Structures are given as C-alpha cells and as structure tokens.
Amino acid sequence: MRHATPAVVFGRLREDILRAVDSSAEREDLFARVNYYNKLTPGIADMPGVPLGKVDRSKSRYFIDLQEYLKYFPQSLRVDYCFGDVTWVPEVPSVVKSRPVAGENRNSVVLNLDKLRHFQVQRDAHPWSSKLPRAVWRGSLNNPLRAALVARHRDSRFADVGHIGAAHDGIAAKPFLSPADQLAYRYILSIEGCDVATNLKWIMASGSLCLMPKSRYETWFMEGRLQPGRHFIEVRDDFADLEEKIDMLESTPALAAEVVHNANRYVATFRSRARERLTSLLVLQKYFEATGQLPASAYTARFFA
Incomplete structure (x- = not known):
C-alpha cells in the first residue's frame, strides 16, 4: 500500500x-x-x-x-x-x-x-533464577570464528554449542534450538556470520546475557558503540576464555544483572x-x-x- x-x-x-x-x-x-x-x-x-x-x-x-x-x-x-x-x-x-x-x-x-x-525481539518468559547456568549457541559454520567456537567447546560442561546442518570436519551437528529454546540459558553467544550476528538484538532485549567477541561489522544497531563489560561480556576470538568468563559471572550475579539491564536499555532506544x-x-x-x-x-x- x-x-x-x-x-x-x-x-x-x-x-x-x-x-x-x-x-x-x-x-x-x-x-x-x-x-x-x-x-x-x-x-x-x-x-x-x-x-x-x-x-x-x-x-x-x-x-x-x-x-x-x-x-x-x-x-x-x-x-x-x-x-x-x-x-x-x-x-x-x-x-x-x-x-x-x-x-x-x-x-x-x-x-x-x-x-x-x-530487528525481531523474542518474548522471554524465563526469570534469571530458572535459566540454565550455561552458554548456548546454534548456527551455521560460515566463518572461522564459529568453527573455532564449536571445535573448542562442543563438549564443554559450561556450554551447549553446536552447528546445524551437515557434519563439518568430522564434527556432527546438534539439534536445532529456536530463540525461545535458547532463552532458557543464562548466557547466549552472539557470533558474527556473513556480516553481523542476527541474534544480537534479541539476546540484548532478553533476560539472558550476551557473550561475544568485539564486533567487526555494524548495522543500524550501532554495534560499534557497544561497550564490553557494560552491554555484553567480551570473549576472545578463539573462545579460550569462555569457561573462565562464565565462572566469573556465576560468582558475581550483580555484574550479570547490571549488564543485562544496560543491554535492555540500549535496545529500548530503537523501539x-x-x-x-x-x-x-x-x-x-x-x-x-x-x-x-x-x-x-x-x-x-x-x-x-
């Protein structure tokens, strides 16, 4: 029209x-x-x-x-x-x-x-206390960052990460998880794909905390303005510190709550x-x-x- x-x-x-x-x-x-x-x-x-x-x-x-x-x-x-x-x-x-x-x-x-x-936002019905104290990620292995995450953490007790689709370098795929399924976890990984990560906006609008390497690309969401430790928790590009960061957040729930609150406020500016x-x-x-x-x-x- x-x-x-x-x-x-x-x-x-x-x-x-x-x-x-x-x-x-x-x-x-x-x-x-x-x-x-x-x-x-x-x-x-x-x-x-x-x-x-x-x-x-x-x-x-x-x-x-x-x-x-x-x-x-x-x-x-x-x-x-x-x-x-x-x-x-x-x-x-x-x-x-x-x-x-x-x-x-x-x-x-x-x-x-x-x-x-x-810019889709998911309804999050899970309070922090009921969320699983682990990180989650699902996606296609379309760049080295994502491959590094799966190779290092596919069997981690701190995370449920895996790719969807066919086996990759001998690593079997894991079952698909919808955004609603992933919101049952306290920590959700946002990993850039062909350009930005499409899940970043709905993660930051939810009650879960975003873990990610610093953004290389940006869109209308102004990813380049996001501050580590304020809007998300930064992890290394090889994800070697992922378990350490989750352990730190579990021991400092006030920090986790503050980051989630700041992320929610950031998303609200686009509403x-x-x-x-x-x-x-x-x-x-x-x-x-x-x-x-x-x-x-x-x-x-x-x-x-």
Whole structure:
C-alpha cells in the first residue's frame, strides 16, 4: 500500500515530520545517531547513479525498507546503494545495511535495511533464577570464528554449542534450538556470520546475557558503540576464555544483572517508530545535501559541524 501511494503525498509529510526535531528533548542524541550513520562531508563530486524511482526491486526486503524512506523525497533525486551483507566500504557514498566498524567507513551510509530479519525481539518468559547456568549457541559454520567456537567447546560442561546442518570436519551437528529454546540459558553467544550476528538484538532485549567477541561489522544497531563489560561480556576470538568468563559471572550475579539491564536499555532506544522514522529521514536528508542534490536546510549546521 505504501508503494502504491504517490510519492507526492509523502513529500508533503516530510517537512511536518522533520519539524519534530525542534520539539525533541533528545536532539543531541538524535543528531549524534544521524552523524554516526552518515559521516559524509559536503562537496562530493560524483552524482549518485540511480534515480529514486528506479531502485532495484529484486531483493525485495532491502527494496521495501529503503523505499519506505526514499518516498519522502523528490523522485528526481539519485542514490547509490549496496544491498546484501556488505563487509567492505563502497568506492562512492552508498546506502548500506552493514559496514566495517574499524577504519575509514565514511562512504557507507547506514539505514535499517532487512529489518524484519534483524530487528525481531523474542518474548522471554524465563526469570534469571530458572535459566540454565550455561552458554548456548546454534548456527551455521560460515566463518572461522564459529568453527573455532564449536571445535573448542562442543563438549564443554559450561556450554551447549553446536552447528546445524551437515557434519563439518568430522564434527556432527546438534539439534536445532529456536530463540525461545535458547532463552532458557543464562548466557547466549552472539557470533558474527556473513556480516553481523542476527541474534544480537534479541539476546540484548532478553533476560539472558550476551557473550561475544568485539564486533567487526555494524548495522543500524550501532554495534560499534557497544561497550564490553557494560552491554555484553567480551570473549576472545578463539573462545579460550569462555569457561573462565562464565565462572566469573556465576560468582558475581550483580555484574550479570547490571549488564543485562544496560543491554535492555540500549535496545529500548530503537523501539519508538516515530523516532526511527525521523532519524532515517535525517540520514537521507544529509546524504542528499552532501551529494549536492538538496540545498542547505535548518539541519545543515548540525550535519556538518
């Protein structure tokens, strides 16, 4: 229905929505997020290549999520984008779902794409006291990090970890566990796959504690802002300290409770649909200003301070 609605209708709404910036009590946080997702500076020489009305529809989940916000802007504008699991930085400023955390990533302009898959939250009916005092992980062995975890801890009394699918290097698969099944454990491992770990958001929204190596990639969730010891407990890339970390957390329940509380608060910042829409529109407003397609606005000074 949104796609069938003429873009001119959304264009009339855009200015009304953006006026909410002036009355927002969270203006500083709002622009901090916008400038985190979009680090472009003015004066980009190359005009983006694709008219807004010609964005590729073949990857429908990405198309629908991008078009949700492009509809608010004049369809004569142009955009570059990379759909899929993007682990590199594009050569030209492009809208992406994911990007590397480290290094110069200015050309990667992050929007919340493929959000139906990445931003699902599970209901957790298990109080901490009833959860199993072990770590759990299930997934495919699509990178060396995950293979290292399974190789080292598949028989650990501290953890129930295993891969699904066919046997790998002589290691048999374990039965599938749904997110609801995994929430019966106190500690859930979040291990990056092709880019970010899709389970990170629902773990941090639950009453279980997230264990993971520090993120190499980030999305709209701003994984690069997560702090070890505050939002999650960091483990080594080879997982040699996993049992030690679980033992430490079991002996300091107050620390575990604090980390879970901080993680829940972090996830809560993404729960307002109105705030997420406003943030997304400002990210694109800055993109079109930086590429010289829209004139300076009331927000320009905040974009490029």
